[in-house]
Amino acid sequence: MRRLPWKPLALTGPALLVYLVVLAGPVFLMLLLSLQGGKGVAGVTLAHYAEILGDGYFWEIYARTFVMALVVTAVCLLIGVPEAYFLYRMRAPWRGYFLLAVLAPLLVAVVVRTLGWALVLGPTGPISNTLVALGIVQQPVSLLQTMSGVVIALVHVLVPFLVIAVWSSLQRFDPDTLRAAASLGGTDVAIFRRVVIPQVIPGALAGAVVVFSLSATAFATPAIVGGRRLKVVATSTYEEFLGNMNWQLGSALAVLLLVVNILVVVGASRLVEKKFAHVFES
Amino acid sequence: MKNGPLALWFHALFIGFLALPLVMVMLVSLTAKSYLSLPNDGMSLRWYAAMLDNPQFIAALKTSLLLGLSAACAAQLLAIPAAYALARMQFRGRQAIGAFLMSPLLIPHLVLGVAFLQFFSQAGMRGGLLSLVLAHTVVVAPYAVRLMMSAYTGMDPSLERAARSLGASAWTAFTRVTLPLAIPGVVSGWLMAFIHSFDETTMTVFLASPSMTTLPVRIYLHIEETVDPLVAAVSSTLIILAVVLMVILDKWFGLDRLLTGGGPKDEQ
Numbered sequence: 244m245r246r247l248p249w250k251p252l253a254l255t256g257p258a259l260l261v262y263l264v265v266l267a268g269p270v271f272l273m274l275l276l277s278l279q280g281g282k283g284v285a286g287v288t289l290a291h292y293a294e295i296l297g298d299g300y301f302w303e304i305y306a307r308t309f310v311m312a313l314v315v316t317a318v319c320l321l322i323g324v325p326e327a328y329f330l331y332r333m334r335a336p337w338r339g340y341f342l343l344a345v346l347a348p349l350l351v352a353v354v355v356r357t358l359g360w361a362l363v364l365g366p367t368g369p370i371s372n373t374l375v376a377l378g379i380v381q382q383p384v385s386l387l388q389t390m391s392g393v394v395i396a397l398v399h400v401l402v403p404f405l406v407i408a409v410w411s412s413l414q415r416f417d418p419d420t421l422r423a424a425a426s427l428g429g430t431d432v433a434i435f436r437r438v439v440i441p442q443v444i445p446g447a448l449a450g451a452v453v454v455f456s457l458s459a460t461a462f463a464t465p466a467i468v469g470g471r472r473l474k475v476v477a478t479s480t481y482e483e484f485l486g487n488m489n490w491q492l493g494s495a496l497a498v499l500l501l502v503v504n505i506l507v508v509v510g511a512s513r514l515v516e517k518k519f520a521h522v523f524e525s
Numbered sequence: 526m527k528n529g530p531l532a533l534w535f536h537a538l539f540i541g542f543l544a545l546p547l548v549m550v551m552l553v554s555l556t557a558k559s560y561l562s563l564p565n566d567g568m569s570l571r572w573y574a575a576m577l578d579n580p581q582f583i584a585a586l587k588t589s590l591l592l593g594l595s596a597a598c599a600a601q602l603l604a605i606p607a608a609y610a611l612a613r614m615q616f617r618g619r620q621a622i623g624a625f626l627m628s629p630l631l632i633p634h635l636v637l638g639v640a641f642l643q644f645f646s647q648a649g650m651r652g653g654l655l656s657l658v659l660a661h662t663v664v665v666a667p668y669a670v671r672l673m674m675s676a677y678t679g680m681d682p683s684l685e686r687a688a689r690s691l692g693a694s695a696w697t698a699f700t701r702v703t704l705p706l707a708i709p710g711v712v713s714g715w716l717m718a719f720i721h722s723f724d725e726t727t728m729t730v731f732l733a734s735p736s737m738t739t740l741p742v743r744i745y746l747h748i749e750e751t752v753d754p755l756v757a758a759v760s761s762t763l764i765i766l767a768v769v770l771m772v773i774l775d776k777w778f779g780l781d782r783l784l785t786g787g788g789p790k791d792e793q
Contacts, residue, residue: 248617250610250616251614251616251622252616254606254607254614255606255610255611255622255626257603257606258603258606258607258626258666259626261603261662261663261666262625262626262663262666265660265662266629266663268644269637269643269644270636270640272640272643272644272647273636273644322539325535326535329532329533329535332527332528332532333528341540342781343771343780344540345539345540345543346780347767347768347771347780348547350720350724350767350771350774351547351763351767352726352740352741353726353741354726354741354744354748355550355741355744355760355764356546357546357748358546358550358752358756358757359545359546359547359548359760360546362546362549362553362561362752362757363545363549365561367561399542399543403543410781431529456633457633459633460634460635462635462726462730463726463727463730463745466745466749467745467748467749477635477727480635481731484639484731485731490643493639494639494643497639497640498636500633500635501632501633501636504633505631508631
């Protein structure tokens with residue numbers, strides 16, 4: 244049968260058309276707007292980028308955003324990798340039940356989960372009450388508007404992504420390898436460190452890239468837990484758009500975030516492919 | 526392969542960590558008092574009654590449902606033919622088109638929100654339902670495309686060839702053989718698209734208007750103003766719905782496969 248090129252084009256055509264108009268169009272428009280001067284000023288200018296890069300206030304916001312994303316990613320790796328492994332070692336039906344329990348929060352809207360953390364971390368929440376009851380602090384304490392509070396809430400929102408990523412790389416893992424390692428006298432810790440970890444590194448890093456990218460661009464959680472005092476790029480972009488009505492500056496903020504985000508994600512993926520090519524081949 | 530006591534403790538703490546904020550929301554929503562507190566002396570459903578009497582939340586729920594339904598249907602209308610071409614045909618540019626159709630997954634929703642706000646403002650559509658449907662369609666379409674592709678690749682292509690060789694037209698073979706076999710993919714792709722649309726907040730917060738607000742955005746705006754038992758009641762209703770949905774999805778499709786994009790379970 245001769246394959247005519249118009250057939251696949253006709254099938255993908257509607258999707259391509261919608262994407263071109265509703266996705267490529269708006270993103271292109273945003274790039275244009277970030278290069279525009281003030282109202283009624285013609286021509287292309289990098290003034291908004293210069294304003295951001297020349298202002299310590301914005302440097303601080305970018306630095307806070309990426310440090311926060313790095314810490315969130317590190318914590319997710321630290322607790323997500325062992326949890327995925329322990330799930331993997333469980334027997335049916337527990338394994339299935341707990342995998343569900345780990346994935347279930349993904350079906351609950353992020354604002355709802357963040358509201359939960361606002362209640363837990365707030366001055367009337369259980370953490371504050373326990374500390375007061377134990378006499379460790381005199382006054383109620385609040386982790387709201389602190390970096391630790393935002394990190395805790397973001398880890399909760401994003402750690403399921405990491406567990407899934409590690410879980411799916413463990414699915415390709417032969418359990419006999421573990422038995423062999425154990426029969427050769429490996430301790431649990433040695434087996435985890437020398438057999439399991441090398442096997443799950445690609446999955447863990449793929450999950451880490453997702454977690455990093457999502458936490459660097461998260462909006463609702465930093466807005467609710469971090470509040471106005473702890474601004475990140477997403478919340479200040481929101482403010483420039485809907486508070487200060489400075490759309491050109493807001494666009495430039497978003498474009499810079501997009502660029503840095505793409506660089507990090509592509510860079511990390513390249514690194515993973517290069518360094519761990521042997522794991523993918525097997 | 527048994528987990529030692531340390532591993533089990535870690536696991537218990539992990540699950541407790543995941544459950545803690547959700548349990549907290551549900552507890553606070555049951556308070557009988559008029560301010561934020563745990564239901565120490567007496568539980569009450571008064572905040573659930575207040576929620577049903579709140580026109581803002583009810584309107585936002587209706588918007589979210591209508592938006593999710595429209596965006597999921599639109600996404601499937603685009604995905605069913607497009608994924609067929611990507612999964613079954615060899616042609617130049619196939620990889621590029623596939624990557625383009627998946628690209629909304631790679632663009633942060635914050636950036637999409639900014640871009641859509643400007644685009645729909647210029648088009649004079651800002652704050653309308655149509656702008657929300659278009660934006661959500663593009664954002665959820667990759668999930669539909671991914672699950673449809675795995676549905677098409679997961680079935681035996683010789684069934685369709687057999688129908689063709691017995692004289693069925695390409696259209697008949699597709700609608701009578703291939704599509705019915707792909708129904709699990711159609712349903713799961715639609716559901717994933719609906720769930721992502723229903724939960725989307727970051728992008729929608731830029732596009733919503735006072736008269737056209739989705740439920741998560743309404744909850745966010747409410748929390749920005751005040752955290753009260755009312756918003757806890759709305760949130761715990763969503764948690765309960767999510768648990769019900771989770772049980773159903775897991776029974777039908779296997780939640781892990783849905784969320785990792787592997788497509789529905791093979792029927793065996």
